[in-house]
Amino acid sequence: MSLAASAGIEVEGLVREFKNGPKAVDGIHLQVAPGEIYGFLGPNGAGKSTTVLMLTTLLPPTAGTARVAGHDILREGPAVRAAIGAALQEAALDPLLTGRDHMRLQTSLQGLPKAQRRARGDELIERVGLSDAADRKVGGYSGGMKRRLDLALALVHSPRVLFLDEPTTGLDPSSRADLWAEVSRLAREDGVTVFLTTQYLEEADVLADRVGIIDAGHIVAEGTPEVLKAEIGRPSVEAVPADRADRDAVAQVLSQFGSVVPAPPGAAAVRLQSGEDLVAVVRALDGADLRVADLQLHQPSLDDVFLAKTGRKLAAEDSPVPAEVTA
Numbered sequence: 001m002s003l004a005a006s007a008g009i010e011v012e013g014l015v016r017e018f019k020n021g022p023k024a025v026d027g028i029h030l031q032v033a034p035g036e037i038y039g040f041l042g043p044n045g046a047g048k049s050t051t052v053l054m055l056t057t058l059l060p061p062t063a064g065t066a067r068v069a070g071h072d073i074l075r076e077g078p079a080v081r082a083a084i085g086a087a088l089q090e091a092a093l094d095p096l097l098t099g100r101d102h103m104r105l106q107t108s109l110q111g112l113p114k115a116q117r118r119a120r121g122d123e124l125i126e127r128v129g130l131s132d133a134a135d136r137k138v139g140g141y142s143g144g145m146k147r148r149l150d151l152a153l154a155l156v157h158s159p160r161v162l163f164l165d166e167p168t169t170g171l172d173p174s175s176r177a178d179l180w181a182e183v184s185r186l187a188r189e190d191g192v193t194v195f196l197t198t199q200y201l202e203e204a205d206v207l208a209d210r211v212g213i214i215d216a217g218h219i220v221a222e223g224t225p226e227v228l229k230a231e232i233g234r235p236s237v238e239a240v241p242a243d244r245a246d247r248d249a250v251a252q253v254l255s256q257f258g259s260v261v262p263a264p265p266g267a268a269a270v271r272l273q274s275g276e277d278l279v280a281v282v283r284a285l286d287g288a289d290l291r292v293a294d295l296q297l298h299q300p301s302l303d304d305v306f307l308a309k310t311g312r313k314l315a316a317e318d319s320p321v322p323a324e325v326t327a
């Protein structure tokens, strides 16, 4: 078995049809390499959770199969479950137990030797930033704290593959950024393969090495966020001259770098011929003795990708971008 197969995910023609319901997942193929963060992006009802339930062996597929960490989800369920960790949408937390109680139960359920349970629980509680709240009942935790505890519980047995189903839905930007940083660290430092579903464009964009966009049970686009966006179109650059009277002169200089696109009053913009041109634009403006108050590069977004593939916008409202992620 190849290394890729042993710690990654390989999905072949996976289908799930619900009785009297839709074909929630309609023949998807995908591969996730070991240590890769794969962002599974799609609107409500696209088939993301159904896919995760099948890959974690909680729901049998109608057709097709998959190998997770080298094990077939149909024939080797126990081996799959031993290799994976999962934080799903319905976190099974008991409001009357503390965070530390949950860790104690989970370390025991996962069969950790008694002598190691306490230390492993404390280590993970600290890693997800819950040390101060560890002895409080979970009923009093915020949504973000519950998500973080859920992540810690999923990590108890050091899984090689981690499934996160919409891990940051409903979280405030700072809790979201904390969780992104931890997921990023798990992949980069510990080599954990991460399959993460999300409705948030920025989450997929910032966190995922590769993104699969799912709509109505079909994967409509797949690739690195950069490549997907590059397929849609080149970035545009918009300049606001320091002196409004220079607008036409600035537009003239910009036009050497691409085709003119609409810009707000007082500004000029072009769609660049290549993504590398911003420095050249600055030099050219400088060379023409034109000062700019603002110069911005607008990259096409994953929403543009979704729009191009499905004819619809993915999200009317999206999450704000957290300040920093330590990727």
Ligand SMILES: Nc1ncnc2c1ncn2[C@@H]1O[C@H](COP(=O)(O)OP(=O)(O)OP(=O)(O)O)[C@@H](O)[C@H]1O
Residues within 6 Å of the ligand: 018, 019, 021, 022, 023, 024, 042, 043, 044, 045, 046, 047, 048, 049, 050, 051, 199
């Ligand atoms: N148990 C079920 N019985 C019947 N239909 C179902 C069942 N579970 C999911 N579906 C349907 O399958 C489709 C895909 O649902 P799924 O939960 O996988 O989507 P999702 O992309 O995870 O959406 P969300 O972002 O809302 O969680 C939806 O139309 C949903 O209504």
